[in-house]
Amino acid sequence: MTTAASAPPLPPAPASPTTRLMNDPTVRGIAALLSVNAVGNGLFLTISTLWFTQGLGYSVARVGLALTVAGLCGILASLPAGRACDRWNARTVLTCLHLLQAAAVGLYAVADSFPVFLVLACLATAGSRANATARATLYAHVLPVGIRTRALALLRAVNNVGIGAGAALGSLLLAFDSDAAYRAAIGVSAAAFLLALIPLRRIPLTARPPAAKTDVAQTAAARHAAVPGRRAAQPLRDLPYLAVTALNGVVNTLYVVLEVALPLWLLTCTSAPRAMVGWLLVTNTALVVALQVRATRGITGPPQAARAFRRGGLLVAAACLAAACAAHRSPIVAGAVLLAAAVLLTLGEVSSQAGSWTLSYDLAPDHAHGAYQGVYQTGISASQAFGPGLLTTLVIPYGTAGWVALAALFAGAALALPPTARWAARRSAPLKSTG
Template sequence: MTSAPPSRPPIVPAAPPAGGRRVSLSTDPVVRALAALLVVNATGNGLFLTISTLWFTRGLGYSAPQVGFALTLAGLCGVLAAIPAGRASDRHGARRVLAVVHLIQAVAMAGYAVADTYTAFLLLACGVTAGSRANAAVRSALYAHSLPAATRAPALGLLRAVNNVGIGAGAALGAAVVALDRPGAFQAAILADAATFLLALVPLRKVPATQATLPPAHTGQPKAPSALRDGPYLLVTGLNAIVNTLYVVLEVALPLWLVNHTRAPRTLVGALLILNTLLVVVLQIRAAHRATTLPAATRSFRLGGILTALACAAAAAAPHRSPTTATVILLTAVVLLTLGEVTSQAGSWTLGYALAPDHAQGDYQGVFQTGISLTQALGPVLITTLVLPHGAIGWIALGAVFCAAALALPPTARRAEQAKTARFG
């Protein structure tokens, strides 16, 4: 999320055929451990996301431009963290590396409670964000090492639903902290979030300690193949990164669009995010069960990108409408966007794992996560400068980008699969 000898077989859930019975959280010990880890971590994340901006500006006293610069710099640091973390997972075992990452995150997060100089704030922001992106890459490697391919996508769908439940619970706690509006309450919440990284180490111990091993054909070679030299996989990573910009649309573009360009009530911003969270919890597992093979995953991803494009078109129609009509349009846009999210994510999981060699999953997942990190670092700037200022035309253009990426994915994935077969058999 320590590494066992390579000869030790991983403890994994029984693997039914793709499309067979669903992964059972109540009976599968590995999935249960991963779910417990995620719900603890996600609760802390939801808490932090709800209070962080207020704490940085009102509690620590930094201006909005200072906070924006720090978070932008932190995002770039995050881009640099995923690949080395993934490679370390292949070499030392994902569970051991994840434990180290959690310790780093706990220390960096706790520092936010007392970051009384801007230099310290910058360093902590970089540490927290780099830890977050490293965490994502290492967890992806852990899933590859501990979950069988036949049930991995359904298990990840279930875990993502659990993750959203945790974020929702944390956000509720954060709302209570905001309501109290006391510095001590904010500091206690920051420290509680830091403690979740340590608490999550308890279920992590129940996840099998495994690491990647080279297949016989590659034994004796000095290095495993690098994902950075795998052109077809990099293309898939890039297309996935483009469609992953949908999160920036949900969290940045739609709220700004609603507030500055429509007559919908401002309170709708929170309702849109809640609707998205609930729909993901309800729909993600089912969507994941339909994307367990590579052909099904490419179709799911393509559908997700197209639905996201339709969401952009819907959002473009919201200005110059009555408050009621604008509200209905924006709710429709979020429903379409969420359907695009759950279907594209279900396809993305299978694509990221199936197109990577088993003996270098950490390296490949690090690259895959780096693509996502780039969208998180650059997406807000690109959307606020290239999309929103151009109104409906900007939204239509953004939708066209999503659609093009979705349609380009299936042939690109086929080429990546052929390249993988040619290189690794």
Template sequence: MSTAPPSSSPLPPPAPPRPRPSGEKPGLVADPVVRSLGLLIVVNATGNGLFLAISTLWFTRGLGYSTGQIGLALTLAGLCGVLAAYPAGRSADRYGAKRVLAVLHVFQAAAMAGFALVDTYPAFVLLACAVTAGSRANAAVRGALYAHSLPAATRTPALGLLRAVNNAGIGAGAALGAGVAALDHHGAYQAAILVDALTFLLALLPLRAVPAVHPATGGSAGRPGAADRTGGSDRPDSSGLPGRRPGALRDRPYLAVTALNAIVNMLYVVLEVALPLWLAGYTSAPRPLVGVLLVLNTVLVVALQVRASRGVTELPAAARAFRLGGLLTALACVTAAAAAHRAPAAATVILLAAVLLLTLGEVTSQAGSWTLGYALAPDHAQGAYQGVFQTGISLTQALGPVVVTTLVLPHGTVGWLVLGAVFSGAALALPPTARRAERHRPAPPP
């Protein structure tokens, strides 16, 4: 893959990446673009892991806020995150993903540094909203950057590798955070947050080596005409009939895929919220097992994500992988339900099995999700479409904790079985929904 930026001349459009012969190994680790993206991610993920490990302690012990105040701030922040992804994605289409991502990193560095200095609750809420909105916008723009810089034939395996790198970085950062937490010193917490802020700026260095490729629409990054106008235009649609080319927010088949993907993505809420609360309040398993379950998930994702992503580069394989992942997630819910009313040893084994199944569902469904999100979106508007896809995930992150704490856990085994049925339904509905979305995929502009 060439790392040179496209010409500033609008004609001809940038050449597509050279397809690899079927017998040629992708050599992802040796690919300079993948290496640059991996370095960007591992730097940023290490900072994120550090912050995740110490944020609650800093908010409560350092800043002195109650759990209720923190919960309200994070809920409002989650809603802000829902609103951030789509406009960020559209900006990536208009100005280029690399440029927008650089701006976001500077914004996120400033917002994160503010957590070390904030001294009033309203300012804390505003910073929480800024940090979360920046995170969701970052995810959407990175999605567009991957679409622009990684060839479709190797994109899903590359994303599998990058996700394994991300989890390794988070694990390393969390280990550093554990050391900070052991010190339990006001200055140490502040220094850790400032280090996290610095990682956003350090990640700009490897970003410079990523090619600033813009969608091949006859324009280049920064030219308004190169981006999708989501209002549509009078062009033939994908069926060849005259009509308005739909924008991302009006592409109903794609929105349906987005909704099903968002449902299955609630598996992260199951892992991070439902299982810890279930273990602590409804089973006899030892409380320290919560940390073990999270570490087990992280290690397994690092070990399995690349393997799970192999061969998931076409839509039929992606739909099958997503379906399998959703069904494994449903089975994990049924397994977790069985941990209630068991002896401590039995409950421990059951919960370990549940996390194993959940992680297998995670790596499998994610491999399918990546291909679906990119392949069903038009190349000229990947930013807007990735923004829509990330908005669905943001909704899950914002509303999922409320769902599991009010509609699942209070109902015990029945609640888990209903949640499993929801995962199963979404998984089984995805393949026909994806086929319909493929048939109605918007045509590129002439």
């Protein structure tokens, strides 16, 4: 008879998908890189506007002009960065960009001449957008296809936690409201770019083969098989990919809605408490951390990614309609409506992003991820550069009608994406037969 004392031990519980991802050394290395970088970014975003206007003494108009010009420089930086990653490697390009950003951000502490401030803003913003392209290319090179989308979701959650931590640190420093505190924050932000080089150096340069071929891995391998004598990639001539990029850029304007349009709408056109501005951002950050990994479930290729993107875009459109309903309400009702709009916007964000990642990689040839990510990131940069001006001049002044028009724009882009993605997949099909 077997006694309780001699019973065999129970097998350990299987690790969750998130735990298995974090056990991957490459994912851990990228997560460490993003964590350090995100804390610095969150800190800088929290104190930068006050430092530019109060510490350096520039008017809001001059700061706006500098950031607008810098945004245009950011648009121009993505494609060259991607091509540089294809020519050399993403890790080397990222190393150079981190050094550039550390210098540009650090010099903000002493930018007491407007021309110098303008140059630093252009360098910092161009470096940031080029950094996004190089990171996206690095993911393509070092993350196996079978885990890439889930890994990117986890990394995005890690990034949001880091930004939240940096913003909290920035809020503490704001309490001192002194030049010394602002300069210290800028120094820490610059140092974060240098500290991030430590985990970056540990990330391998070449991709590892996935443990098992998934459907998406087989599709990508067939479509992008090496072709002797193949010409250099020309993403600017790939009309289907450009169309997907444009639609993604439209939906990516949701970040401008969250960071610019919703706060302005709350403050100028509703009776919701002013403190709700912070709570809307906190709600967004918390939900992204909680839901982004889950939003990638079931996305194994472009068809599923396109459907997730469509669902996300329609949710963002619904958020715009909800925001419009906050006007002419009591403070409590207006606050509740805006909170609901932020929740819808975040649900749309996590869903559309999960689809966007897969489309950006699976519709591009494996030998030219840098150039194609450069194009894709250019679309995102354009939405970030032009979005604030468009929303503040074409949406907020027109109230409900402006929000309805914006909702129609998001819904149209969301509904157009699936057939556009199918077109892009068909256009890439000839490469299958040459593999």
